[in-house]
Amino acid sequence: NLLPTLALGEAVAREYGVEREADSALLIVALRQQAADGEETTAAGEVSAEATDLAGRRQSVILRRVSTGDYVDHVGTVRTGAHDTLRVHVVVVADGQRHAFDFQRNF
Numbered sequence: 001n002l003l004p005t006l007a008l009g010e011a012v013a014r015e016y017g018v019e020r021e022a023d024s025a026l027l028i029v030a031l032r033q034q035a036a037d038g039e040e041t042t043a044a045g046e047v048s049a050e051a052t053d054l055a056g057r058r059q060s061v062i063l064r065r066v067s068t069g070d071y072v073d074h075v076g077t078v079r080t081g082a083h084d085t086l087r088v089h090v091v092v093v094a095d096g097q098r099h100a101f102d103f104q105r106n107f
Contacts, residue, residue, distance in 0.1 A: 001028045002051075002088055002105040005077065016066055016075050023081060025107065027051070027061050029074040029090060045094030047074040051086045061088075080107045 005013060005024045013020050016028075033043040049061040061076040080086065084107045092099045 002026070002078070002086065002103075003028070004080070004107060015068060016073075018075070018077055023079055024077045025080045025086070025105070027063070027076050027078060027088065029063065029092070030071065031074070031092065031094060032071075042070070042072045043094055045092050047090065047092050049076065049088055049090045051078045051088050053081075053087075054085050083107065 002025050005018055005020045005026050006022060008016070008018070008020060008026065010020070016026060018026055027049055029047045029049065031043040031045045031047070032040050035041050047063050049063060051059045051061055059078050061078055063074045063076040065072050066075050078086065085104060086107070087102060087104045089102050090100065
């Protein structure tokens with residue numbers, strides 16, 4: 001998910017260690033797997049991401065692991081502007097396999 005940091009509550013921003021700013025968004029990548037008992041648990045893996053705006057400007061997203069309760073999320077911030085559209089490309093390497101996906105977010 002990619003959320004404007006101003007949309008985060010102060011407690012959530014603190015938990016993720018980010019500043020709430022008008023020109024930034026928080027990328028959250030949550031790797032999960034289903035355990036044998038059916039419960040969802042954190043999955044191990046490496047995550048990288050890049051954001052590109054409509055003008056073609058690219059930003060590498062520096063992701064770091066953050067513990068949130070029983071889970072670990074991969075989070076990083078990107079710069080945004082008013083009426084920006086960002087396409088995000090995410091690559092996950094888990095269990096020796098590479099997975100990639102894209103999504104787009106309008107601000």
